[in-house]
Amino acid sequence: MFVKNLRPYAATLAVVIAAAAILWLMGRPPTYKHGLIELWGPVGPKQSQMLFDWYTASHIVHGFLFYGLLHLVGRPKKIEDRLLLATIVEAAWELVENSPVIINRYREATIALGYRGDSILNSVSDIACMILGFLLARRLPVWASVMIVLVLELVPLAIIRDNLTLNVWMLVHPSDGIRAWQAGA
Template sequence: MNKNVRPLLAALCVVLGTAAILWLMGRPPLYKGGLIQLWGPVGPKQSQMIFDWYSASHIIHGFLFYAILHTIGRPKKPEQRLLLATIVESAWELVENSPVIINRYREATIALGYRGDSILNSVSDILLMIAGFLLAKRLPVWASVMIVLVLELVPLAIIRDNLTLNIWMLVAPNDAIRHWQAGA
């Protein structure tokens, strides 16, 4: 087997293993009644369908992981970097869907009714990170920066949330931001 293919197969195994762990954690595979839609708008279907407003943040994860791992140069091969990024993203999906983080989202952010992700949405999030990583590998830095800016600014303008605010509100909740996000 080609040595460059092994990390890619390992990454696929990580994604499948993450889905199995999420199932063992009691996460629903799909939205109620097995409904599958391409888009989960803000509301009860958010984080339950293939894509939602937070899908953009996972693409950004891929860009950031590529930049960080490319800069530090370890591991050396892009396929190994992708495997490491997939492990980190998968670990985040497991943590994000733990009761502690689900409750933190409910307490600290505008996601009052957040119930966690469906397995379908979590797997999609990991695959979007991989897509972002692969895009970053192929694009010039200026194009990557522009894509990240658009992926941050569009959700900010439409739903008043994005990766930056999401992290900010989880780490250091701010009443002024929460008030603004609520549209008040």
């Protein structure tokens, strides 16, 4: 299938590149500073530094959620324009998430006591995973999208006691009970 208008896709790519450049200017490290680049950053100092980590699932969920929301409120717009808008929102979140204010908020309000923010590699991967979730949501039936979102929320919850839902909850309204449960207390 040939794409007639590449402008929205070029603009989407430009947003990702601009986000990486801004993160660089913010002083974010390009990659993990103590070793080789790995595909997976497990819980610990490599988390949020490698290509993927347990929070990759939440960025895929972002894509499903953005697709659903923009399908409801932005339906007259072309899919390419909705993807661009979703990418702008995700890139903006990556910039905010890696600001000192949010990094400190994660340290204060969540179990991420040693959180230092994301590497640029991880942030760009997070944006790409949102795009993947968005494109999957476009192709899959609603029931399959709902099932994938449930799995992507429940698996990290069971394994690392965290997911997108708890992450947002703890940032907005921290709970000592949830923090204790997440810490295994």
